Amino acid sequence: MPQFYDTLLREYIENPGQRGLGLDALADKHFDYEMISYSDITDKKKLGFEEVDLKQAAIYSWEDVYMTKKLYDKQKWYFPSKIYDEIEIPLLGVLVDMELTGVRIDRDKLKWIGILLENHIRELQKEIYSISWEEFNISSPKQVGEILFEKLNLPKGKKTKTGYSVNADVLWNLAKEFPIAQKIIDFRHYSKLLSTYIEGLLDIATQNDTVHTSYNQAVTATGRLSSTAPNLQNIPSWDGIAGEIREAFIPHNPKDILVAFDYSQVEVRLLAIMSWDTNLLEAFKRKRDIHQVTAEFIFGKKDISGTMRKFAKAVNFGVIYGISPFGLTQMIDITQKEARLYIDKFYENYPKVRDFFDTTIEDCREKNYVKTLFGRRRYIGGINDRNAIIKKSAEREAINMPIQGTSADIIKIAMIRIQKFLKEWNYKSKMILQVHDELVFNMTPDEKEVLKPKIKSIMENIFPDAPIPLLVDSGEGKNWKQAK
DNA sequence: TAGGATTGCAA
DNA sequence: TATTGCAATCCTA
Numbered sequence: 001m002p003q004f005y006d007t008l009l010r011e012y013i014e015n016p017g018q019r020g021l022g023l024d025a026l027a028d029k030h031f032d033y034e035m036i037s038y039s040d041i042t043d044k045k046k047l048g049f050e051e052v053d054l055k056q057a058a059i060y061s062w063e064d065v066y067m068t069k070k071l072y073d074k075q076k077w078y079f080p081s082k083i084y085d086e087i088e089i090p091l092l093g094v095l096v097d098m099e100l101t102g103v104r105i106d107r108d109k110l111k112w113i114g115i116l117l118e119n120h121i122r123e124l125q126k127e128i129y130s131i132s133w134e135e136f137n138i139s140s141p142k143q144v145g146e147i148l149f150e151k152l153n154l155p156k157g158k159k160t161k162t163g164y165s166v167n168a169d170v171l172w173n174l175a176k177e178f179p180i181a182q183k184i185i186d187f188r189h190y191s192k193l194l195s196t197y198i199e200g201l202l203d204i205a206t207q208n209d210t211v212h213t214s215y216n217q218a219v220t221a222t223g224r225l226s227s228t229a230p231n232l233q234n235i236p237s238w239d240g241i242a243g244e245i246r247e248a249f250i251p252h253n254p255k256d257i258l259v260a261f262d263y264s265q266v267e268v269r270l271l272a273i274m275s276w277d278t279n280l281l282e283a284f285k286r287k288r289d290i291h292q293v294t295a296e297f298i299f300g301k302k303d304i305s306g307t308m309r310k311f312a313k314a315v316n317f318g319v320i321y322g323i324s325p326f327g328l329t330q331m332i333d334i335t336q337k338e339a340r341l342y343i344d345k346f347y348e349n350y351p352k353v354r355d356f357f358d359t360t361i362e363d364c365r366e367k368n369y370v371k372t373l374f375g376r377r378r379y380i381g382g383i384n385d386r387n388a389i390i391k392k393s394a395e396r397e398a399i400n401m402p403i404q405g406t407s408a409d410i411i412k413i414a415m416i417r418i419q420k421f422l423k424e425w426n427y428k429s430k431m432i433l434q435v436h437d438e439l440v441f442n443m444t445p446d447e448k449e450v451l452k453p454k455i456k457s458i459m460e461n462i463f464p465d466a467p468i469p470l471l472v473d474s475g476e477g478k479n480w481k482q483a484k
Numbered sequence: 485t486a487g488g489a490t491t492g493c494a495a
Numbered sequence: 496t497a498t499t500g501c502a503a504t505c506c507t508a
Contacts (some may be wrong), residue, residue, distance in 0.1 A: 141490055160489080192491085192493070224499060231501045234500080319497090322498075323497045324497075328497085330497085331497080393496095
C-alpha cells in the first residue's frame with residue numbers, strides 16, 4: 001500500500017470530466033453498492049438534536065473505510081499513472097498549504113469601491129427608468145427584453161430558447177442609436193462587480209480579512225484546477241473600476257509584497273512545441289512578438305497597424321480553440337469571407353499546425369482519447385458521431401485539450417517544485433494563488449532577491465529539452481494589480 | 485427550495 | 496458556429 005492514496009484523484013486521472021467521483025458514486029458504479037447517506041443516520045424528528053442512531057452510524061463509518069479499500073483493490077490494477085503518482089498526489093499537499101494560507105484582502109478598499117459602484121448603479125437605474133417611462137427589474141433579462149422590444153420597439157436581435165436575447169452583444173449593437181442600451185450595459189457591468197466581487201468577497205472573508213479559496217483538483221476535463229468559494233481565478237483585470245478590485249488583494253503583512261509570475265503566451269508556445277511547426281518555432285526562437293508575426297503573414301506586409309495585430313491575436317487564440325470563420329466574425333469586426341482568409345493564411349504559413357490537429361483528431365477517432373505531452377488523457381465522446389454538430393464540437397475539444405492540458409501539467413509540476421524548494425530551505429514566503437498560467441506569492445522583502453530568479457527559473461525549466469524555451473514574466477507590488 | 489436559463493468574469 | 500471554468504440572478508416547477 002502506498003503511503004497516500006486517493007480514490008477520487010485516481011478515478012479522475014482515469015477519466016477526467018466524469019461526474020460523480022465521490023465515494024458514494026464510485027461504490028455504486030464499481031460495485032453496484034448503495035451507500036448509506038448522512039441523512040439516514042440523523043433523523044432529527046425521531047432523535048434529539050445532534051443525536052444519531054449509533055448502529056446506523058457504525059455501518060456508515062464502516063462503509064467509508066471498507067469501500068475505500070475495495071476501490072483501492074480495484075484501482076491498483078489500473079495501468080500505472082505518472083500523472084497521478086508524480087503530479088496529482090504531490091500537488092495535493094501544495095494545494096492544502098495554499099488554501100490554508102489564503103489571501104489577505106483590504107476590506108476598507110473593497111467597501112469604498114462598493115459605495116462608488118452603488119452610486120453609479122443608482123444613477124443609471126434612474127436614467128434607465130426615465131427613458132423607459134417605467135420601473136422594472138433591470139437584472140431580469142425577461143423584463144429587459146419586454147421593455148426594449150415590446151414597449152420601446154427597438155430592433156430585435158438574436159433570440160434565446162425562452163425569448164429575446166439581451167446579452168452585451170445585442171445591447172452593444174443598439175447602443176449607438178439608443179442610449180438606454182448603453183446604460184443597461186453599464187448597469188450590468190457595475191452590478192456584476194458589486195454583487196460578485198465586492199459583496200461576494202466581503203461576505204466570505206474571515207475576521208482577519210483573509211479569503212481561503214478551495215481548489216478543486218478533479219473537475220476539469222483538461223487537467224486544469226478550478227477555484228470556488230470564492231473563485232479567485234476570475235477576478236476582473238485591468239480596466240476602470242474593475243481593475244481596482246485587484247488592488248484590494250494585499251500581502252498578509254504590511255512589510256511583505258506580492259509577486260506574480262506568469263507564463264508568457266504559453267498556449268501558443270505549446271502549439272509550436274507540439275506541432276513542430278518551423279515558422280512558429282522560428283518566431284519564438286527569434287523572440288518575436290507572435291501576434292505581430294501572424295499579422296505579417298496574414299496581411300502579407302511588415303507594416304502592421306494596431307487593429308491588424310488585434311485581428312491576428314484573435315486568430316492565434318481562436319485556432320487553439322478550433323474556431324470557425326463564423327466564430328471569428330463574432331470576435332472581431334470582419335466579414336466571414338475575411339475571416340476564412342485569415343484562418344487559411346494562418347494554416348498556410350504554419351502548415352505543421354494543421355497536420356498536428358489532423359493527426360490529433362485522427363488519433364482520437366481511433367482511440368477515443370487525446371493526451372497531453374505528459375500523458376494526461378481525456379476521453380472524447382462524440383468524436384465518431386454521425387451528427388456533424390456533435391462531431392465538430394468533439395473535434396474542438398480534441399484539439400484544445402492537449403494544449404490546455406499540457407499547460408496545466410506544466411504549472412502543476414512547477415508548483416510542486418517551488419513548494420518543495422520553499423519548504424526545504426525554510427523560506428517564509430508563500431505561494432498563495434494559481435490562475436492557470438500565473439502564480440502569486442506573498443513574499444517577505446528579504447527573500448525577494450533570491451526567490452524571484454529562482455521561481456522564474458523553476459517555471460521556465462519544466463522541460464529542458466524543449467525546442468524553444470518557456471518564458472515567464474514577473475512583477476511585484478503592494479497589491480495584486482501592481483504585481484501584474 | 486431546487487434547478488434550468490441567462491449573463492458575464494477569468495485564463 | 497472558439498476551449499476550460501464559477502457564480503449571481505431570475506424565474507419556473
